[in-house]
Amino acid sequence: MTRPALTSQARSQPASRTAWPPHHMVQGSGTAAAAPAVRRADVDARRWPDVARVPSAGPARTTLARYVVGRALDRLGLTGHPVGVRPSAGGARLVLHDPNAFYRRIGRHGLIGFGESYLAGEWDSDDLAGVLTILAGNVDELVPAPLRRLRGLWVSARPAADQNTRNGARNNIRRHYDLSNDLFATFLDPTLTYSSAIFSAFPARFESLAAAQHRKIDRLLDLAGVSEGTRLLEIGTGWGELALRAAARGARVTTLTLSAEQAALARERIAASGLTERVDVQLRDYRDIEGHYDSVISVEMIEAVGADYWPSYFTALRRALAPGGRIALQAITMGHQRMLHTAATHTFISKYVFPGGLIPSREAIAEHSAAAGLHTLADNGYGEHYAETLRLWRERFTAHLPAVTELGFDPVFARMWEFYLAYSEAGFRSRYLDVRQLLLSEGTHR
Template sequence: MTRPASASPRTRPLPQPAGGTVGPPRRSPDARPASAVRREGVDAGRWPDVARLPPAGPGRTAVAGYLVGRALDRLALTGPPAGARPPAAGPRLTLHDADAFHRRIGRRGLIGFGESYMAGEWDSDDLAGVLTVLAHHVDELVPAPLRGFRRLWVSARPSADRNTRAGARDNIHHHYDLSNDLFSVFLDPTLSYSSAVFAAFPARFESLAAAQHRKIDRLLDLAGVEEGTRLLEIGTGWGELALRAAARGARVTTLTLSAEQAALARERIAAAGLAGRAEVQLRDYRDVEGRYDAVVSVEMIEAVGAEYWPAYFTALRRALAPGGRIALQTITMGHRQMLRTATTHTFISKYVFPGGLIPSREAVAGHSAAAGLTTVADHGYGDHYAETLRLWRERFLAARTAVTNLGFDPVFQRMWEFYLAYSEAGFRSRYLDVRQLLLTEGTHR
């Protein structure tokens, strides 16, 4: 079993502390799910900002209480708990500690909102549903006259999260080296950690593995990968794309900064008898060597950081042989939202992907063009990512015992559930999209 690492910001998770509060749901209106935690049981060494409330600020707490309460009521997210209302009613948010909830939001905005969930101060009978409603109305949650005060409840991104060569290794380690066993719990057997492409909805009529293979095959087709193709993959994952490309007869070089991923990808490639066709390198994309007929990079640009997007696209072009093709899969958000998020420390950057930033289509187009690349094809399919995330979240929730046995405590589990639901809501509300792009060198041909 691999050892968990970096489950909370810059710290390692430990086994669940004695006195944990996992247990059967209570029958009162304050009923909490089996995953419930209570703040007094949270390990302050591991989760300092979850275990302790931020400093009291009566004015901020009162304003947050008024604004949040008004928004939740207007969006019909407050009301009786499940079992006390008609089944047709929409998702609901249930507060267990309203003062702590408002205090965290008043001090830390959306980070506080997520930390309050991690602390067990609120729950929902449909977490993704609540977050989707909020994402749909994100620009309306704060009255226009107060939006100029946004700086009071958001903080700047830490300079330590910059994706320098050393910083990029640390940031990748923080997420991808958590534990191969953890990812295998909720991913499908291909271990693909990016959006699948489904043949049709609802997805229950198709396996997630089949949908992931469809995604990979589309990218390989887009890049023109066939027998004898020299292929560079930037961002190995656990090796499924490299395996599938090598099976086509391509000669694959795949790069990663994750030691855990590299080790398992090599094992899988060797087990498939394809070690002679696919090489896994622990290497930064900025240090790419050689020229390739095709380059594929799946949801890697989001981890690069805006400061290094020029270097990323320059590396792509430098690696491309004359007449070559680049196939990218990337999550995108609106340009205005991206500019606002670029300098903001968010829940995702604090707990999940330090140093990351989702680009806009405009940013991708601008930086790729500046590197001498032309976008030839651009196809979006955000609904497929929402469905992928729903399946991941369901599998994760169904495997709580296995996750606990790997050493991940209930606070981590609530953080991960919130991350998956939060991401799903982004796609369901169309705040986020995912796109496959074909880039070539120079002018359109």
């Protein structure tokens, strides 16, 4: 099936590009809310074909899913009362509105079906991130060991069309980052930084998200040794905040992106800051890097590269590095065995959010960087900081749902995006995921 949630068809009308800053820009964190309720009968089947219809799973699969998943939900204490009515024991609860559809979807498509059931309004929770955190923390025990060998019954391989060839990478980036700059402005802070912040202390309400994002950027710039006169290459522009901050230090920045939407707004912001002479924004694939640089920085870019192209990515990093140069990476990571399973599986995130992407393990990064002739000099983790960043993003997004609707995104999209943010937050809260800053340098042989 196609995934129109990641194309302009996800909107009832095109979102226009507004002047900077957009009027939807969020200045502070909002109050947590829930995405709008959805009835499956009202879902637009043209935009959301796999949400609008309940798949045919067969009675055996449905019964198996009901037995395994139902028992797991009960065992974890997730079966509860209607949303808004807390049982005396408290805690996160999952409320089924259409149990038959819920178990049919899981029986046929596993975790993709679980997510699509949420998009269809077949289940809800008044603590979505809490439910998903409990599930993520117990993921290895959800399915009994003897049944794990039957995994092929409910998982499928990743579509070949999602591979990150040069054309594929452009299409995959377009399907996420070119949705609408204004959409991202509804939940990011004014720096428009779409990666983990680093906070001075928890809870994060004692400092702004923008300040925590600048702390993260400054650590990366320090790690890479960026100062006056540094020739800096950035792979993955985002909306330009790191390039702006590096240029303010006196660096000469070349920054690469495949997103036309991001490039346009990054150039506007750079021009508004008077730093156009110091920053060159290029629509260019990392495989086509030209020149040599004193420092290279890439923030949460490796996850979009795809496992087949990690050798090309690290080779490109090393090739761009001038003698004695430094590479600073920020990367989301997961355990190695989990990565291997995920690499062979089409997931909810790869279907609806990041086509072609794969989160690497620390072992995979070490292996591929070493094969390219790079040494790891530092490796520090900040997983709890990403959980907090995602919590703030999710609160901002749900607090500004009217702005999302004004942009033309429908209620199913709103539930999908809320689910994505909560799902990601749960991954870090449960330590299923981590985020790390690494310093690399080349080996003795060039």
